[in-house]
Amino acid sequence: MTIQEIYQRLVDRFGADKITGINEKATDPWIEVAPAAIGEVAQFLKGDDQLALDSLNNLSATDFLETDAKLAAKFPYQPHTEVVYHLYSFRRKHRAVIKVKFDRWKNNEAGQLPEVPTVSHVWGIADWHEREAYDMMGIHFVGHPNLVRILCPDDWEGYPLRKDYEFPEEYHGVRGQ
Amino acid sequence: MPLTAAQTMPPDAPDQEYHWTLNFGPQHPATHTTLRLVLTLDGERVVNSVPHIGYLHSGFEKLAEHLDFNQYVTIVDRMNYLSPLANEISWHHAVEKLLGIELTPRCKYLRTILAELMRLHDHLLNCGTSALDLGAFTAFLYFFEQRELIYNIVEYASGQRFHTSYTRVGGVMFDVNNEWVNQVRSFTKQFRKTHDEVHKLLTRNRIFIDRTKGIGVLSKEQAINLSCTGPIARASGVVRDLRKDEPYLAYPDFDFKVICSQGGDCYARYLVRMQEMIESVQIIEQAIENIPAGPVNVDAGTGVVLPAKPAVYRSIEGLIQHFEVNMPNRGYEVPHEEIYAATESPNGELGFYIVGQDSTRAYRARTRPPSYIHFAVFPHIIKGHQLSDVVAVLGSLNIIAAELDR
Numbered sequence: 105m106t107i108q109e110i111y112q113r114l115v116d117r118f119g120a121d122k123i124t125g126i127n128e129k130a131t132d133p134w135i136e137v138a139p140a141a142i143g144e145v146a147q148f149l150k151g152d153d154q155l156a157l158d159s160l161n162n163l164s165a166t167d168f169l170e171t172d173a174k175l176a177a178k179f180p181y182q183p184h185t186e187v188v189y190h191l192y193s194f195r196r197k198h199r200a201v202i203k204v205k206f207d208r209w210k211n212n213e214a215g216q217l218p219e220v221p222t223v224s225h226v227w228g229i230a231d232w233h234e235r236e237a238y239d240m241m242g243i244h245f246v247g248h249p250n251l252v253r254i255l256c257p258d259d260w261e262g263y264p265l266r267k268d269y270e271f272p273e274e275y276h277g278v279r280g281q
Numbered sequence: 282m283p284l285t286a287a288q289t290m291p292p293d294a295p296d297q298e299y300h301w302t303l304n305f306g307p308q309h310p311a312t313h314t315t316l317r318l319v320l321t322l323d324g325e326r327v328v329n330s331v332p333h334i335g336y337l338h339s340g341f342e343k344l345a346e347h348l349d350f351n352q353y354v355t356i357v358d359r360m361n362y363l364s365p366l367a368n369e370i371s372w373h374h375a376v377e378k379l380l381g382i383e384l385t386p387r388c389k390y391l392r393t394i395l396a397e398l399m400r401l402h403d404h405l406l407n408c409g410t411s412a413l414d415l416g417a418f419t420a421f422l423y424f425f426e427q428r429e430l431i432y433n434i435v436e437y438a439s440g441q442r443f444h445t446s447y448t449r450v451g452g453v454m455f456d457v458n459n460e461w462v463n464q465v466r467s468f469t470k471q472f473r474k475t476h477d478e479v480h481k482l483l484t485r486n487r488i489f490i491d492r493t494k495g496i497g498v499l500s501k502e503q504a505i506n507l508s509c510t511g512p513i514a515r516a517s518g519v520v521r522d523l524r525k526d527e528p529y530l531a532y533p534d535f536d537f538k539v540i541c542s543q544g545g546d547c548y549a550r551y552l553v554r555m556q557e558m559i560e561s562v563q564i565i566e567q568a569i570e571n572i573p574a575g576p577v578n579v580d581a582g583t584g585v586v587l588p589a590k591p592a593v594y595r596s597i598e599g600l601i602q603h604f605e606v607n608m609p610n611r612g613y614e615v616p617h618e619e620i621y622a623a624t625e626s627p628n629g630e631l632g633f634y635i636v637g638q639d640s641t642r643a644y645r646a647r648t649r650p651p652s653y654i655h656f657a658v659f660p661h662i663i664k665g666h667q668l669s670d671v672v673a674v675l676g677s678l679n680i681i682a683a684e685l686d687r
Contacts, residue, residue, distance in 0.1 A: 164647035
């Protein structure tokens with residue numbers, strides 16, 4: 105199936121308020137899904153016979169922010185965070201890219217982690233991918249069975265791949281900066 | 282999905298008092314690198330295992346946001362250090378997809394040969410060490426001799442034996458000459474002899490079979506659900522090889538088979554790797570006789586590619602071009618695109634997700650490391666086996682901690 109067909113099938117099922125958009129012009133075309141709906145959309149993507157996207161190839165999160173005030177005016181994006189799901193179907197041999205966009209902080213209050221439903225019950229491997237996204241980007245995957253840091257130590261502060269991250273001055277007596 | 286720390290033994294389990302906990306790693310000869318497993322044991326039987334990773338976390342993805350596309354290749358090298366060039370090829374494959382560069386035919390062939398040499402490189406070490414962990418020392422030494430020859434070939438091409446940093450955006454660092462071609466030819470000619478010898482040592486060896494057959498069985502459904510790729514998925518009967526499914530470089534030109542097995546156990550993974558080596562040698566043999574002539578780098582006029590070194594030192598245009606590409610406030614145009622590109626690295630699908638921005642640095646470069654995915658599989662397939670099988674399964678999954686933790 106082409107990305108247009110996948111999009112059409114999703115819109116028929118969930119309606120335009122849950123499947124919020126498509127970008128066909130990009131090199132890797134993507135479908136945008138409302139953050140709250142990703143759980144049920146993921147179920148459908150995997151379970152539906154025609155889509156059959158049974159493998160989650162990659163899950164990555166990106167933080168869009170320009171910290172430099174001078175450059176911020178030219179920055180082409182609104183500050184936001186997104187999670188991208190790269191899916192592949194072993195049976196149907198097609199790929200799909202699903203994207204979820206949301207605010208950098210929940211309710212725009214610094215320190216409140218944004219919330220996205222987990223997909224770890226749909227694709228088993230999402231368990232570790234989501235833990236890494238939580239560790240690096242500070243995204244709270246609601247319903248994840250064990251959302252703890254995976255690469256950094258448990259008592260690490262901050263989310264290192266966020267653009268406004270500042271390296272700690274010291275960690276347990278080890279000088280950082 | 283079972284097996285997370287939260288799902289370790291329930292506190293009211295009646296036989297809990299018989300269980301004991303063993304901390305395996307981070308420093309242990311059989312983990313080869315820094316992995317840590319917390320095993321719950323019932324006698325010698327593994328009841329549960331919880332992997333802890335991150336001991337080698339060095340922030341590669343953050344570095345990618347501070348180094349340009351050519352500089353980051355030195356970091357990518359250090360991910361899967363058993364096959365450094367395969368990582369480089371994968372990284373620049375992704376960058377070239379982002380920038381929309383089509384390689385020259387000579388470069389495609391050259392990279393294909395190097396990628397297959399790296400597959401040999403990786404499988405040789407993996408088959409050798411997984412036998413070593415089970416007590417078979419000879420096969421390991423036989424295979425390491427072959428690895429040494431590949432080091433020589435790679436050194437001749439790039440000037441470095443290990444962390445080569447050989448690829449560049451739109452090409453490679455230097456072209457190769459006929460002497461190199463002859464080296465590769467003589468390597469492929471003698472390779473099968475050693476390969477046969479190791480087959481004789483291991484494949485029908487009673488001890489080796491007893492230690493690997495039926496151990497760590499990964500079913501096809503599990504392999505798909507947990508996104509396994511590469512030899513591990515193929516040993517479980519998943520027919521997936523990016524070289525065939527989504528051909529890149531010069532792979533469409535060659536005749537080779539995708540090696541699969543139904544077993545899904547350590548022995549099947551060993552057999553798949555052994556047979557893949559033969560396929561790789563066949564690809565190299567086909568490619569080395571047919572390397573096209575012509576330039577190895579994309580035309581420097583595109584403004585993206587570094588000019589050849591003689592041009593930098595002897596002409597003003599070359600020097601200008603060199604600085605245009607390298608200087609932080611110059612650079613070239615990078616499209617506002619987000620791409621995911623993957624190659625079939627020896628270990629599985631090695632992919633990069635790159636977000637392009639105005640500068641020649643990636644705005645975000647996420648790696649999809651095969652080891653990361655395969656280590657998440659480990660707790661599922663070790664359940665119920667003996668403590669000594671932990672080593673066999675770890676070996677057959679080929680976990681590289683540097684790639685795992687990045």
